[in-house]
Amino acid sequence: MVMRTVPVAALVLAVAACAPGADPSPIGTTGDGSIPANQSISLDDSGHAALANLDPALLAAVRAAAADAAARGVELKVTSGWRSREYQQRLLDEAVARYRSEEEARKLVHPPDRSRHVTGQAIDIGPTAAADWLVQHGADYGLCQAYANEMWHFELLTTPGGPCPQPQDSANG
Numbered sequence: 453m454v455m456r457t458v459p460v461a462a463l464v465l466a467v468a469a470c471a472p473g474a475d476p477s478p479i480g481t482t483g484d485g486s487i488p489a490n491q492s493i494s495l496d497d498s499g500h501a502a503l504a505n506l507d508p509a510l511l512a513a514v515r516a517a518a519a520d521a522a523a524r525g526v527e528l529k530v531t532s533g534w535r536s537r538e539y540q541q542r543l544l545d546e547a548v549a550r551y552r553s554e555e556e557a558r559k560l561v562h563p564p565d566r567s568r569h570v571t572g573q574a575i576d577i578g579p580t581a582a583a584d585w586l587v588q589h590g591a592d593y594g595l596c597q598a599y600a601n602e603m604w605h606f607e608l609l610t611t612p613g614g615p616c617p618q619p620q621d622s623a624n625g
């Protein structure tokens with residue numbers, strides 16, 4: 453496996469998701485939107501639930517950005533998109549187990565009622581170079597980094613070319 457530089461928080465979650473007992477299903481075959489830790493899918497993988505259930509406007513914006521990024525040698529991959537409520541709860545449960553603290557876990561994983569992944573309004577982009585490109589250029593497509601501690605998580609938060617709101621400190625979320 454090729455290791456790449458990712459924020460510590462992502463590594464911690466990745467480790468949690470890879471714990472013994474976890475049984476990641478092959479990409480493209482699950483209906484809950486799950487993408488195994490340290491893996492990603494292509495924006496062309498329309499049949500995957502993570503993309504099929506995404507807000508069409510969000511998907512279109514990310515695909516437009518990806519085309520421009522590709523022209524500059526940067527490949528945008530999807531590490532998470534739409535998630536079922538059950539999958540979101542599972543991610544939270546895993547984070548709580550990892551941190552032994554619901555409060556700490558919620559700084560990184562929202563409960564299903566609050567997650568914009570569950571409503572199809574959020575997408576996580578990797579690898580780090582791709583997320584960094586989108587942090588810099590996403591506003592051209594209406595895409596903004598929503599949380600200060602998640603440079604990979606994007607939502608449609610502005611009109612194309614408009615200013616992005618300041619990323620939220622998710623410590624309260």
Ligand SMILES: [Zn+2]
Nearest residue numbers: 574575576605
């Ligand atoms: Zn996210």
